Amino acid sequence: MELYGYFRSSAAYRVRAALNLKGLDYVSLPVSLLAGDHKGDAYLKLNPQGFVPFLRDDDKAFGQSLAMLEYLEENYPQVPLLPGDSAGRARVRQMAGIIACDIHPLDNLRVLKYLTQTLGVSEEQKTAWYHHWIIEGFTALEALLSDPATGDFCHGDSPTFADLCLVPQVYNARRFNCPLDGFPHILRIVDNCNKLDAFIAALPENQPDAT
């Protein structure tokens, strides 16, 4: 498998951790978002959205990290990353969706750029925006995590899609000094994830393109 990514991309980080948890070998192909490689003709031909990550597995090649998690789960069921029961699967996907749909896209590089470059928003306002969506989403997530279905991880005692989305989002939040004291469940779970080799190997600073 080949994974086009960028060391700091939260969405690529999710997929790296999933591949590692499942014990799947892959080649990491860095696409520099800072140098604009994702907007070059060659990359756009591959992925018209110009985003990372982009996954290739034999004749299959596609973008969107949630699509990749579902794909890996269906095709490489060893080390499941979704619970076996329907209620659990819905709960996990709900938590993943809160992060992947309602937090992360708002704090993406392209959006922050639009805020400062097109709307002329100040650095201070940009940071407030960034924190706002994390805190709003994490408040909902923290409430969901007070459910007894939570264990060492977001759901039970092994990592799922929810943890795969949570860890990069917390990494990201810390980089932008977002206060996380109000989220003890989230912090405890992320701490547990970060003890696992699969998550350690997926860390941005452990990628070949890290600067």
Add this chain to the structure above:
Amino acid sequence: MELYGYFRSSAAYRVRAALNLKGLDYVSLPVSLLAGDHKGDAYLKLNPQGFVPFLRDDDKAFGQSLAMLEYLEENYPQVPLLPGDSAGRARVRQMAGIIACDIHPLDNLRVLKYLTQTLGVSEEQKTAWYHHWIIEGFTALEALLSDPATGDFCHGDSPTFADLCLVPQVYNARRFNCPLDGFPHILRIVDNCNKLDAFIAALPENQPDAT
């Protein structure tokens, strides 16, 4: 089944169409986003995120529309809304993700409110923002739709998750006068969807809370 929704919510619209396509009966429970019902204690107790839609099916109750689509597909496989092959499923989920993660969350009511009320952005700038993310996402989607895997619908000749996300997004784009001339595949597909009873019954104006 019970679906808490709001007639104009794009995410609720996706799930209404899915339920209709699968021929599943459900009770529609309106939550007025304009009146602030979603921020009331009763609703927040149910769904801490305070968003619609929220689905209840027996003892299962959860938010996030993509989680609902996956749940319905797993539990009510009659009238499949994902292709049977792995490459097709990845393609469909990729297209759904472009809309559900990278267009819709940026143009949500809460985000537009933040832009005008907190950042003091003008109506003109708000509209430009709105159009910008739709056009960016639709440009990628239109490129993907030039693939021979596209048929009468986004993938093949029956509706999938991708169409369920696309139809509400186009409805939304039209409401805000976003120019769509550059997207012939998208327009053709949405036209095909809107001929189906399931999509007609899911239209915002056909909901009990439509005003």
